[in-house]
Amino acid sequence: MTRNRANPDGTPGEHAATYYRQRASLGLLISEGTQPSEDGQGYFSTPGLYTPEQVEGWREVADAVHEEGGHLFIQLMHAGRISHPDNTPHHRRPVAPSAISAEQDMHTAHGLEKTPVPRELGTEEIAGVIGEFRHAAASAITAGADGVEIHAANGYLLHQFLAPNANQRADQYGGSLENRARFVLEVAQAVADEIGADRTGIRISPAFPLGGLDEGGTETVRAQYRYLVGELAPLNLAYLHVHHLGDDELLRSFREVWSTALLVVRYGRGRDAIGADIEAGLADMAPLGRFALANPDVVERLRSDAPLNDVDPATLYVGGVSGYIDYPALARA
Template sequence: MSTVSETALFTPTKIGAIPVANRIAMAPLTRSRADMDGNHTPLAIDYYRQRASAGLIIAEATNISRQGRGYALTPGIYTDAHVEAWRPVTRAVHEAGGSIVLQLWHVGRVSHSNLQADGAAPVAPSAIQAGGNVFTLNGNEPPTMPRALATEEIAGLVQDYRNAATKAKQAGFDGVEVHVANGYLLEQFLRDSTNHRTDQYGGSIENRARLPIEVVTAVAEIWGADRVGVRLSPMSTAIGDTPLDSTPQQTYGYLAEQLGRLGLAYLHAIEGQTRSENAVAAFDYKALHASFGGAYIANNGYDRQMAIDAVDSGHADMVSFGRHFIGNPDLVERLRRDAPLFQAPGEAYYGGGAKGYTDFATLDAA
């Protein structure tokens, strides 16, 4: 077993052009504490400041457009008001010595018409119903049947990502992460289970990967590739009951290889099923990392020793933790000391105010 002094997990490095104080990342966590215009609550300033000891904070999934929204009370990054709401958050993290990037999000078919402008249908690569529920002001509701995007609309979609990337830069982030995971829009294009198109964005793996690559390329033009990351989830079906791709190793391996050629900051992979135990037998994540060729952030079900081993072995350059960061704002120090972790109650995850958001004690305070 590695000791703290021997392991790389607690040592500084750089992820692309982004300096990180340790190899522990805070995974993006939807907390549903914005208003319905997508402006963050001021409580987010304290929330992110409290967690700035993470080597890298990947801020919660943030809508690139009104069309991209699939859940009530989630933040946006497509208006000047959104920029002003996020600026004090990034300033607080930087003043506390942390680094923070923003995850760019379009949910695609995982939405409801009452979350869309003028009650419009959500959009998707193909008109295929999503399963599960989405959180609206009426509570949890099944997603609305989506409409298929017309080919001529896709250039505008890429422009929405470009605009969001520009706004994130104005808001003071250190970079962005493009969300190509968890069954949302860009992964809907990637998987043959949700993409039945017959134009240049459907059919072959190369065509299905086209939109994610176009989006990441556009975002990298704004930021520089070494400040852009991408999140993937090859084996997750949890959101929208999204069926797996028929050949995930080939499909995601191809995309990772193409992304690697762009010189991105990192690839961030959810290993196994979202919100479930870490299970890697059905997919070779080492091969995914090799195909990408750059820095790799591993996620899902990691504990302290697994994270130490992943970094020490070279499997990962960083390990991201999600739910543990909710109840443990000082998670890095708790892991460093091998101290007990507080398990935040599930009812604190989404919506509400300071309770269950900014009121969790640090180890020393407790």
């Protein structure tokens, strides 16, 4: 859901409050990925949440959502090795679990570039990164948001620690599946301690190969994520958000240990299947992404079985109003 419309200083763009206000009828809005530090930025023109100016920018967004009766969780996303020095304020090499390039194409101001070999985080530095998540979470609450979602999915830093081909560390954060999960668990604990577990959600994407990650075969993935979710469950976080690729056996195992809300989104899910996981008892909530992006009144459209606007791919990441706040709502009598 990255939209690349933030200001150069990482504050939300001038139309961000309108964008989120338009979609407040969804009830709970999970924001675009928001970096907790300069090192956390991956793409150009993405928002941050670590300076006073950024806090004030997000306050406008939170106020707009609340005025329309909605709630806002800000997604904290550290991109790790999915970055390029041209896209960050300090222009340093990205940081990652290990010095292994993702070998991904990255859009920069100078065109398409390959992601470079990142710098491996020192063991003593990891506590500082956890502190960045803690600070960003506190900043979200200061800005008036209702909570945060920790992004441990889709190829970014926390997911990189879980993946054996990206994490080849020899310390307590690498090697065994328990060690690879340690960083994610410590971030979750720190954020929950800072703002409350009931204000903290987390997103995972088992076996999702984005960002050049390879988490191994089915049984390896199952073992990794059963351990991770089993260790997260006692924290009683607000929700677990699963980007699901179809391993229903794994999803059912989450259901057995997770006592709070379970959000499930299936890749490529059509309109008719939005509620299928809820009806099957596998989920409590069905997040909407592209449907909500192109339809500010998606709730009304679904209730009335009205047609949906299609996403315009050409305007997803180019900035400006077009394809952002100008998707039409249903005509009203």
